[in-house]
Amino acid sequence: MLKIIKVEARLFVRDRLNSLFAVLFPTLLLLVLGAVPALRTPAEEFGGLRFIDSYLSSLVVFTLGFIGLQRVPTVVATYREKGVLRRLSTTPMHPARLLAGQMVVNFVAAILSVLLTVVVAHLVFGVDLPHHPLGLAGAVVLGGAGTFALGLVIAALAPNARAAGGWATAVFMLLMFFGGVYLPRFMLPPAIQAIGSYAPPGVEALQQAWLGTAPDWRHLAIMGLVGLVAGTVAARTFRWE
Amino acid sequence: MAIIAVRDLGKRYGRKVAVDSVSFEVAEGEIFGVLGPNGAGKTTTVECVSGLRRPDRGSVTVLGRPPAEVRSAIGVQLQSSELPERMRVREALSLFSSFYPAPVDWSERLGLSAHLGVEFGRLSGGLKQRLSIALALAGSPRVAILDELTTGLDPQARRDTWSVIEDVRSAGVTVLLVTHFMEEAERLCDRVAVFRDGRIAALDTPSGLVSRVDGATRVRFVPSAPVDLAALRALPDVTDVTTAGQQIVVSGSEDLLHAVTSLLARRQVVARGLRVDQVSLDDAYVELTGGSGAEDH
Numbered sequence: 094m095l096k097i098i099k100v101e102a103r104l105f106v107r108d109r110l111n112s113l114f115a116v117l118f119p120t121l122l123l124l125v126l127g128a129v130p131a132l133r134t135p136a137e138e139f140g141g142l143r144f145i146d147s148y149l150s151s152l153v154v155f156t157l158g159f160i161g162l163q164r165v166p167t168v169v170a171t172y173r174e175k176g177v178l179r180r181l182s183t184t185p186m187h188p189a190r191l192l193a194g195q196m197v198v199n200f201v202a203a204i205l206s207v208l209l210t211v212v213v214a215h216l217v218f219g220v221d222l223p224h225h226p227l228g229l230a231g232a233v234v235l236g237g238a239g240t241f242a243l244g245l246v247i248a249a250l251a252p253n254a255r256a257a258g259g260w261a262t263a264v265f266m267l268l269m270f271f272g273g274v275y276l277p278r279f280m281l282p283p284a285i286q287a288i289g290s291y292a293p294p295g296v297e298a299l300q301q302a303w304l305g306t307a308p309d310w311r312h313l314a315i316m317g318l319v320g321l322v323a324g325t326v327a328a329r330t331f332r333w334e
Numbered sequence: 335m336a337i338i339a340v341r342d343l344g345k346r347y348g349r350k351v352a353v354d355s356v357s358f359e360v361a362e363g364e365i366f367g368v369l370g371p372n373g374a375g376k377t378t379t380v381e382c383v384s385g386l387r388r389p390d391r392g393s394v395t396v397l398g399r400p401p402a403e404v405r406s407a408i409g410v411q412l413q414s415s416e417l418p419e420r421m422r423v424r425e426a427l428s429l430f431s432s433f434y435p436a437p438v439d440w441s442e443r444l445g446l447s448a449h450l451g452v453e454f455g456r457l458s459g460g461l462k463q464r465l466s467i468a469l470a471l472a473g474s475p476r477v478a479i480l481d482e483l484t485t486g487l488d489p490q491a492r493r494d495t496w497s498v499i500e501d502v503r504s505a506g507v508t509v510l511l512v513t514h515f516m517e518e519a520e521r522l523c524d525r526v527a528v529f530r531d532g533r534i535a536a537l538d539t540p541s542g543l544v545s546r547v548d549g550a551t552r553v554r555f556v557p558s559a560p561v562d563l564a565a566l567r568a569l570p571d572v573t574d575v576t577t578a579g580q581q582i583v584v585s586g587s588e589d590l591l592h593a594v595t596s597l598l599a600r601r602q603v604v605a606r607g608l609r610v611d612q613v614s615l616d617d618a619y620v621e622l623t624g625g626s627g628a629e630d631h
Contacts, residue, residue, distance in 0.1 A: 096428070096429060096432040097429070100421065100425050100429050103425065104418055104420050104421060107420045108420060171418075172418070175415070175416035175417075175418075176412060176414055176415030176416055177415070177416060177417060177418060179386070179412065179415050180410075180412055180415040180416075180417070180469075182385075182386055183384050183385065183386060183405065183408070183410035183412065184405060184406075184430065184433045184434075184473070185405045185406045185433050185434065185473075186433045
């Protein structure tokens with residue numbers, strides 16, 4: 094299993110454009126936005142915070158969404174389409190382990206990306222370190238699990254890698270919208286904001302854990318539930334060839 | 335004892351019967367060929383032997399056990415299965431080696447040593463095939479199942495691959511070889527099963543299959559003067575006489591040539607452009623599989 098993770102990690106890193114984008118883009122975006130003075134000034138709309146403070150959770154949403162919905166479904170569907178999973182079925186190793194290795198590597202990449210954002214936000218813009226680190230960890234893990242599981246459902250149900258990519262992109266766009274990546278959340282109508290709180294990767298829980306007091310357990314529970322249900326559907330419907 | 339035993343195998347996909355009551359046994363150390371047109375049930379049969387599919391009917395055993403229980407003793411090279419684009423040859427070899435208790439490195443013998451750092455997506459078709467064989471053999475299997483391994487290779491690469499298969503056999507590995515090249519089957523296989531419509535139409539040595547064909551020898555010539563076809567037909571070794579333009583084609587058994595030339599000599603007819611053809615496995619195959627249109631590559 095360790096060997097598989099090692100190989101998958103190498104493949105991840107070798108796919109430079111995607112891996113760098115997944116890990117570095119949120120932090121770069123933070124740096125660019127933070128370079129605009131107006132976005133560094135506390136304002137009413139953000140509850141007395143700066144724009145960049147209120148946008149932190151959306152950056153994490155982007156990370157989890159990009160990895161869980163842009164990378165996971167395409168890689169998994171491609172493995173199936175190219176017969177990689179079928180090939181492994183003939184060896185003593187079950188192909189599920191390859192998928193597990195894939196998940197581990199992508200998850201580690203997501204965590205690295207979030208850590209990088211936390212550190213840069215703190216050092217460059219003086220953003221507080223997460224107020225509730227355990228809550229943030231929980232929100233990242235559960236929100237990530239929910240998002241990854243959705244990605245796996247898409248990989249399971251899509252007829253081929255191209256379709257998987259297309260479907261996943263549609264879901265990705267939608268979740269990014271709810272997660273306040275395109276438009277800051279304060280500009281969204283309350284109903285949309287509410288959906289965003291419950292839709293993976295769970296922008297509200299992330300924000301609360303970082304700069305509020307603690308994430309709402311109901312938000313976390315919903316993420317966990319989405320992960321569980323989607324994960325089960327994916328496992329039940331997955332085709333190995 | 336048979337290392338592979340297939341008894342009364344049946345498999346259907348929905349309403350389509352892919353394989354119907356197929357039985358055969360492969361002895362240890364044998365190279366066993368599986369021939370037949372596309373859709374004849376070759377691949378399904380081989381997939382059942384690899385443990386990739388569960389038979390609907392009948393039984394398949396490898397080393398006396400169900401294939402899924404002896405995966406580490408079976409090395410499989412699948413038709414059209416790839417590896418991740420960016421995985422390097424070295425990584426693929428070491429990954430697959432890690433699945434087995436007693437891995438063997440075939441990269442040297444397969445001429446992969448110079449390409450260890452190359453990514454799968456950049457390998458030529460021939461090298462991909464060779465890697466695929468190396469991975470099938472990585473676990474030092476007792477049985478190697480090779481599905482259309484030389485399809486898409488140029489003639490030189492094909493011959494190189496054949497000598498690899500001979501090496502594999504001399505290493506004591508039993509080989510189940512799916513192919514649609516008769517030359518390949520003739521050169522490599524000890525015995526061949528010809529599939530047709532989900533059943534085995536014939537199972538024999540390559541030369542045994544050839545000898546089943548009536549009129550295994552053909553003599554063609556253009557006579558210098560008209561010849562009485564009835565006299566030719568009356569010769570004991572002749573089974574058939576046909577004409578194609580001026581050319582006369584006489585089919586029959588092995589001693590045909592002598593009989594025909596003596597007859598012509600007696601009548602003082604010279605046979606121009608004389609040619610003798612031996613029926614090949616190709617012809618036997620076409621006859622056994624019902625010929626026309628059955629095969630579409």
